[in-house]
Amino acid sequence: MNLFIDTHLNDVVIILHENGKITNMKKIENKKENSKYIMPLIKEVLDSKIPESIIVVNGPGSFTGVRLGVTIAKTLAFTLQIPIRTITSLECLKVCSLENEVAFSDKNGYYIGVFDEKNNLSNYSYLSNSEYLEYVKTHNVETDVTIDYLKVIEYAMQKETKNPHETNPIYIKKIDVEK
Numbered sequence: 278m279n280l281f282i283d284t285h286l287n288d289v290v291i292i293l294h295e296n297g298k299i300t301n302m303k304k305i306e307n308k309k310e311n312s313k314y315i316m317p318l319i320k321e322v323l324d325s326k327i328p329e330s331i332i333v334v335n336g337p338g339s340f341t342g343v344r345l346g347v348t349i350a351k352t353l354a355f356t357l358q359i360p361i362r363t364i365t366s367l368e369c370l371k372v373c374s375l376e377n378e379v380a381f382s383d384k385n386g387y388y389i390g391v392f393d394e395k396n397n398l399s400n401y402s403y404l405s406n407s408e409y410l411e412y413v414k415t416h417n418v419e420t421d422v423t424i425d426y427l428k429v430i431e432y433a434m435q436k437e438t439k440n441p442h443e444t445n446p447i448y449i450k451k452i453d454v455e456k
Contacts, residue, residue, distance in 0.1 A: 280319070280328035280353070281430050284311055284346030285338030285366040286383060291318045293326070294430045302426070312345055319349070327357060332433045335363040336447035337388050337401065343446040351441040360438035365390070365447060367401055369424055372432045376419040380409070388449065389418060403450040 281292035289311050293301040303318045305311075333350035336343035347363075354361035367390030370379035380389040387409040391400040404412055412418070 278326060278328050279330050279332055279430060279434065280323065281332045281426065281433075282315075282319070282346045282350050283334040283366075283369070284315060284342040285334045285336055286342055286381075287311070287339065289315050289318060290426070291315070291322045292426055292430065293322045293324075293328070294427075297431075299427055299430075311342060315345060315349060319353075328353075328359060330354075330360040330362065330434075330438070332362045332364060332430060333444070334366050334369060335444065336366060337403065337449045338366050339383065340448060340450070343448070347444060347446045351444050354441040354444075361441050361444050362433050362436045362438055363444055364429065364433040364436065365398060365401075367398060368432070369429045370419075370422045371396060371398070372428050373425050374419045374422045376417060378416055378418040379422060380418045380420045381422075382406075382420065383450075386450070387420070401449055 279294040281294060283290040287307045289305045291303045292299055301322045303322050305314050331350045331354050333346055335347050350361055367379060371392050377392045380387045386403055386405045389402050390398055393399045
């Protein structure tokens with residue numbers, strides 16, 4: 278039984294995956310203050326069960342959202358002494374897309390992932406809206422990807438487990454101080 282946690286934007290997605298199926302899923306869309314919702318959702322999805330492993334989307338995305346999801350996943354994995362796996366938000370899109378470049382918007386710009394012929398993430402970046410409009414003139418980027426969470430979880434289950442202490446968020450968007 279696997280617990281899947283995705284908080285990379287304003288949505289919270291918590292899934293319980295058992296025997297190749299999604300057995301429980303809770304999603305809150307476009308909410309602020311996700312910290313109020315994530316632990317009650319996890320508790321509700323688990324329904325007193327103890328997961329055998331955790332999969333967490335570790336970014337890129339919202340700084341606070343990614344940090345929140347990864348911190349909770351690390352804490353649960355360490356406390357329960359269970360394996361943890363990470364998957365990037367861009368890999369989540371690629372698993373559900375036929376294109377080699379995928380992107381999603383945070384309203385201020387776009388996170389873009391470029392994948393090689395073996396579907397490995399070879400490059401990722403963050404572009405402002407105006408930079409993105411120039412970029413797509415010469416690149417075929419898919420942004421309208423419907424996430425199939427079962428595919429995403431099955432893909433993530435093939436990845437190596439990590440030490441919870443070595444599981445970290447991926448941040449690629451520069452903050453004002455870095456610009």
